[in-house]
Amino acid sequence: MSGEETMSVKATVISEIQRIAEDDSKSLPPLTDDLVLLDSGLDSLGIAILVARLEETLGFDPFTETDDIAYPVTLGDFIRFYEHAAESHGVDSR
């Protein structure tokens, strides 16, 4: 577990996506910033699980912090959304 504390938000997001895909025995396309989340092999249930697991790992869920959300479309949007929230939580996001 000690390794995760120093892991960047981006690396944490990517490793959780890989773990969920592995559990589902799904193969993933290259996880680039411009990859559309819904094309990543995760359906909306998969994305919901990702958000729940990230809350356990990172300790926050940026979707529930405001009633004014712009839903992320690409993986890059999603990671930036979490990095931004990490900053306001005082978590080192890099």
Added chain:
Amino acid sequence: MNTPPNPMASIRDRLGSPPEGPERFLWGATASVRLGHRLDGTGLRGRVAELARRSVLIATRDQFATALALIELDGIARRLVICTPDLPPEHLPAVVAKAGVDAIVSDRDGGHDALGVPLRVLCNGTVMPAKETPVTCCRTEWVLLTSGTTGAPKMLVHSFASLTAPIGSALGQRADVVWGTFYDIRRYGGLQIFLRAVLGPGSFVLSGAGEPTGDHLVRLGAHGATHVSGTPSHWRRALMSPDARAIAPRYIRLSGEIADQGILNALHSFYPQASVGHAFASTEAGVGFEVNDGLEGFPASMVGAPGDVQIKVVEGSLRIRSARNAVRYVGDDDSTLTDDEGFVDTGDMVERRGDRYYFLGRRSGIINVGGLKVYPEEVEAAINRHPAVRMSMVRSRRSPITGSLVAADVVLKGEPDSSGAAGEMVDFKREILQICHDRLAPHKIPATIRFVPALEIAAAGKLARHA
């Protein structure tokens, strides 16, 4: 059985009154049909007469075929039993027996042979010219399936009157209305939109089986969808699609799950031209009410107010009485649909804060994952198969994407070996998930598993579940 036919008591008769305005269509993902004067042909290969006064199971893979069958058989069949797309096949024999099914409409040649139903009619979305126009001969009972505690479906009877009671006012729609829905029309929420569309003056766009969200959005946009409905989870998924801009609806409707302020605000800012409303509806209670002020929850003034739909709150649970309620359960189901005063207990827990009520979730722990029900007992039974598990409790966990998710608290037998404890836990987690994968639909598999030393047991010896 010999009820005199009411000339306007079926879909076909309503279609028979030609509306003014543009040509009307029912668009599926791979086929379409004109709705204008009447269905311009038959999707049942001219075999409608054979299905007269029968109890007909409609079991198709694509909902377009179901739509054709519903239009052609309402007012002809004694009963229409509509299979949901995800009904596990092992429950079909019980459905057939309980509903007295004596004919099956399917899109598979030779499908359902094993059920032993004598008459099978193919309906695969192909429309052929009709030689004769069937005449309405009975009041059809509509049987809808909704998931039950043991995984076996509950079967609810609706009538054309109960299904269409909520849509009287909606029929004053403009003729240029094009309905679309992310729902499947084989569930109550989608069926409501189907009926609004075919009984109104406009057209309707259906999603295809397994059609990606983006493709569906592009088709909705291409057909100029003006009125689009779905669950909050459907809409969150739509907003996460790069094709969300393909549609520009005038009216957005949410139902089937709690609509929180986040999704209402997001839709309002993404589609500023649209009015956004959320509705409360269930298969049992029908459409309860619609809320169009852009706020989550509903005004407290609706509770106890006179009108077509009466609402009360008993021990925190919402109860509804109206002509839109289902008529009864099918068969030997001894559970009663209504209380002594004729109200359906929805099992949805609400809380009053100021002048509004807000939804809290379900009583009895039922979890609503993106509009699909999960009974915790079924998931617990799967988890408890793992030899190291003493007991488990499955509960709802809020999700900003699917409304709720399944979360499991698990108590292990004995103390884990302290030396390799962490590694053992990881293995147990993986093995439990594997068991769930093998036995449960994806939305029922726990998203998170937590090992806990003990679970709270209520006085009656049952797990203490909280709404």
